[in-house]
Amino acid sequence: MPTTTDTVPVGDFEQQTHKFLEWFTSQPGATFHKDIKLVDLRDKSAGRGIIATAPIPADTTLFTIPRPSILCAATSPLASKLPFLFKGPAEPTVAEETENHTADDDDVPAAEEDQEEDPNSQDSWTLLILILIHEYLQGSASAWFPYLSVLPQKFDTPMFWTGEELGELQASALVPKVGKEEADEMIRTKIVKVVKENEAAFYPADSPAAEKKKLSEEELLALGHRMGSAIMAYAFDLAKEDDEDEEEEDGWVEDKVAAQNDTMGMVPMADMLNADAVFNAHINHGEACLTATSLREIKEGEEILNYYGPLSSAELLRRYGYVTKNHARYDVVELGWELVEGGLKEMVEGVKGRKKEVDWSKVDELLEEEKEEGEWEDSFVLERQSEDPDSEGQVHGEAEFLGLPEELEEQVKVYLKVVKKVVGTGDRAVAEALGNKVVKKEILLGGVRKALEEREGQYATSLEEDEKVLQGIEGGRPTTRKEMAVWVRAGEKRIIREAVAWVQREEEELKQAKGGEEKDEPAAKKRKA
Numbered sequence: 112m113p114t115t116t117d118t119v120p121v122g123d124f125e126q127q128t129h130k131f132l133e134w135f136t137s138q139p140g141a142t143f144h145k146d147i148k149l150v151d152l153r154d155k156s157a158g159r160g161i162i163a164t165a166p167i168p169a170d171t172t173l174f175t176i177p178r179p180s181i182l183c184a185a186t187s188p189l190a191s192k193l194p195f196l197f198k199g200p201a202e203p204t205v206a207e208e209t210e211n212h213t214a215d216d217d218d219v220p221a222a223e224e225d226q227e228e229d230p231n232s233q234d235s236w237t238l239l240i241l242i243l244i245h246e247y248l249q250g251s252a253s254a255w256f257p258y259l260s261v262l263p264q265k266f267d268t269p270m271f272w273t274g275e276e277l278g279e280l281q282a283s284a285l286v287p288k289v290g291k292e293e294a295d296e297m298i299r300t301k302i303v304k305v306v307k308e309n310e311a312a313f314y315p316a317d318s319p320a321a322e323k324k325k326l327s328e329e330e331l332l333a334l335g336h337r338m339g340s341a342i343m344a345y346a347f348d349l350a351k352e353d354d355e356d357e358e359e360e361d362g363w364v365e366d367k368v369a370a371q372n373d374t375m376g377m378v379p380m381a382d383m384l385n386a387d388a389v390f391n392a393h394i395n396h397g398e399a400c401l402t403a404t405s406l407r408e409i410k411e412g413e414e415i416l417n418y419y420g421p422l423s424s425a426e427l428l429r430r431y432g433y434v435t436k437n438h439a440r441y442d443v444v445e446l447g448w449e450l451v452e453g454g455l456k457e458m459v460e461g462v463k464g465r466k467k468e469v470d471w472s473k474v475d476e477l478l479e480e481e482k483e484e485g486e487w488e489d490s491f492v493l494e495r496q497s498e499d500p501d502s503e504g505q506v507h508g509e510a511e512f513l514g515l516p517e518e519l520e521e522q523v524k525v526y527l528k529v530v531k532k533v534v535g536t537g538d539r540a541v542a543e544a545l546g547n548k549v550v551k552k553e554i555l556l557g558g559v560r561k562a563l564e565e566r567e568g569q570y571a572t573s574l575e576e577d578e579k580v581l582q583g584i585e586g587g588r589p590t591t592r593k594e595m596a597v598w599v600r601a602g603e604k605r606i607i608r609e610a611v612a613w614v615q616r617e618e619e620e621l622k623q624a625k626g627g628e629e630k631d632e633p634a635a636k637k638r639k640a
């Protein structure tokens with residue numbers, strides 16, 4: 112499966128690279144270190160990238176991007192043509208509207224009230240799509256033409272996968288996050304409509320674009336997707352101040368889009384850097400320019416790599432369309448409450464070694480009140496503990512699964528309290544057991560173990576089958592869509608297995624502690640119990 116730029120002939124590819132570099136270095140204030148080079152990494156399925164052609168010491172400025180060269184709301188000629196699009200505070204972004212989505216989605220779920228909303232009211236995401244479409248339609252008359260020419264026309268993000276390809280992700284929580292239909296809706300209402308209603312601005316008479324046939328709705332929809340995906344994988348959040356770039360309490364600030372406002376932009380050259388979870392360069396956001404700096408010594412021939420944050424394989428694939436081994440430490444799996452509840456029910460029914468009938472409908476009824484009062488999660492993210500990268504972009508130690516999410520344990524506690532209330536009226540012995548700390552822990556662990564086993568069963572293939580596919584991959588790194596899907600689903604299954612092993616260890620410890628306690632108890636108390 113070709114990646115983003117694989118179909119461009121080598122000669123054209125090099126010519127585009129050359130023209131882009133020429134354009135970039137001609138920008139007033141731009142710099143490009145003599146010992147770095149833009150190269151064709153398509154043989155590694157990595158498009159363009161930047162490598163060191165000689166050893167580079169730490170803290171070297173690799174290149175500098177003057178702010179006027181950035182394509183964004185502040186520099187776009189569209190702002191003077193259609194100022195109303197750029198006016199006013201940005202409306203709530205995706206991050207503010209939906210919990211489970213990061214702000215840099217192009218799979219924007221259109222909130223119902225949005226459907227009738229004024230299409231002219233734009234958020235930072237849709238505004239940048241319009242800015243890019245406007246520039247694209249100017250063709251060679253655009254001041255960013257050589258830069259736009261090196262942006263990909265095709266993407267490997269799941270947004271563009273066929274149903275069959277998506278099927279390879281099996282039970283991954285990535286599948287419902289792709290959101291193709293929502294993205295279509297957003298592009299039709301916020302992009303296609305605006306371009307259609309303002310053709311004079313998008314196809315100006317004095318530009319070669321005017322000679323071109325106007326794009327149909329379907330062509331604009333496809334262009335909107337292309338630009339939205341380019342933003343997802345290439346744009347930067349320009350709101351960041353330099354001091355925010357410094358290591359914060361929770362480690363490295365990822366260097367990519369956040370979309371909290373209207374300050375997202377396309378940053379030529381900064382976005383030619385590929386990225387990994389182990390990296391050696393960083394982009395500093397200065398007042399007049401952005402600067403790429405080496406974080407440690409970079410050897411001759413080594414690729415210069417940026418950082419997109421501690422993203423799981425699934426998230427890296429969703430946003431950027433690739434996976435790497437180094438990101439696997441950040442893999443996660445989502446465990447639905449429904450499965451946990453099923454496991455807890457089985458455990459409760461087996462309390463005191465006998466099958467107990469519980470009035471579950473009564474439990475549901477009481478839970479409704481709990482749900483109305485407090486927060487109730489539908490699913491939980493299971494992840495490993497992992498050190499943040501150090502100041503040189505290196506990670507140390509193994510990532511390990513060290514426990515269940517606190518919110519999951521809290522929710523189980525609330526659930527068991529309600530169950531105890533319901534059981535109490537019918538079976539005092541069981542209700543008493545449900546008040547016991549050890550019994551509650553047994554139910555929690557057993558319930559979660561059952562849920563995890565069920566979760567693993569939701570995938571159509573076993574981890575062992577997936578591992579076999581992955582072992583057969585030439586070069587080791589999954590690059591085709593199918594291989595990347597197998598990588599993602601296998602990563603999730605590995606976490607499930609690690610979580611099950613953790614639960615079993617906890618169960619074993621609990622059993623031993625209980626055995627010890629029972630041995631120590633005086634005979635009379637034992638009999639009473």
Ligand SMILES: C[S@@+](CC[C@H](N)C(=O)[O-])C[C@H]1O[C@@H](n2cnc3c(N)ncnc32)[C@H](O)[C@@H]1O
Nearest residue numbers: 156157158159344345382383384385386431433
């Ligand atoms: C900001 S761009 C980097 C430049 C890009 N390689 C190009 O040719 O335009 C991000 C895209 O580069 C690719 N990419 C980034 N890091 C990569 C890596 N470590 N391995 C493979 N591909 C990578 C992915 O396609 C991603 O969506």
